[in-house]
Amino acid sequence: MHNELLKIGSITIYSYGLMIAIGILAAYLVAEYRAKRKGLDSEPVFSIMICAVVCGFAGAKLLYYITILDEIIKDPHVLVTDLADGFVVYGGIIAGILCTALFCRIKKLSFLSYMDLILPSVALAQGFGRIGCFLAGCCYGVETDSAFSVTFHDSAYAPNGVALFPSQLVSSGLDFIHFAVLCVVAKKNKTPGRIGALYLIFYSIGRFCIEFFRGDLLRGSVGTLSTSQFISIFVAIAGAIMYGVLSLHKAENTDTDHTHDDAGK
Structure with a gap:
């Protein structure tokens, strides 16, 4: 396709x-904008994004x-043959979340609030990243009529001359x-952490399904499932449990508040 867009001398x-x-730039700008709209301190957003990107x-x-x-x-020479190629997105997501959690803990910030802020932006960045995959020809699909x-x-990656x-x-x-769905839901969400949980659920379901149409088989497998499909199952379950626990906690707090109000009457 158009993997090499421009050459300037040796660059x-x-x-x-x-x-x-x-x-990454779009993700940062959107996260900073949403932080201001939500009343969160926008100053840590840049640092969180940098840490998440590097760890990701x-x-x-x-x-x-x-x-x-x-x-x-x-x-072992495979480790250094081409450091620019070969990534599994789930490793980046998991590492990015853990890095964000550690950063928030050190800076004494609300991890759930900033996770809700950052993860919709991650979905946005992934959308642009997949366009890059298309232009490069990697992450290609199965043959089709x-x-x-x-x-x-x-x-240099996809089979040439074949309909995929x-x-x-x-x-x-x-x-x-x-990204759009998470942003819309986030406007009405009052429970920190649930947007992050929905990201994990939605992404896992979408990734599990799209894997059936992927033609690059070099990413490993677990039985009949690809590595990403196998991981998707556990990430989706973790997201569902997280959403359920947060919702239950919210309901319990609401009931407690109502009880206190009734007692005050």
């Missing part, structure tokens, strides 16, 4: 990297290495919808 601007950069990339790389552990044992397809002709399901564009569309 090459790649479409994937550019879309990642646009996604490290976590995504680490999980990728875990999925190819057999190859690494056979040839459908008219709803894309054919790569000069990709446009899994990257579908994923991107789902990510942008995910």
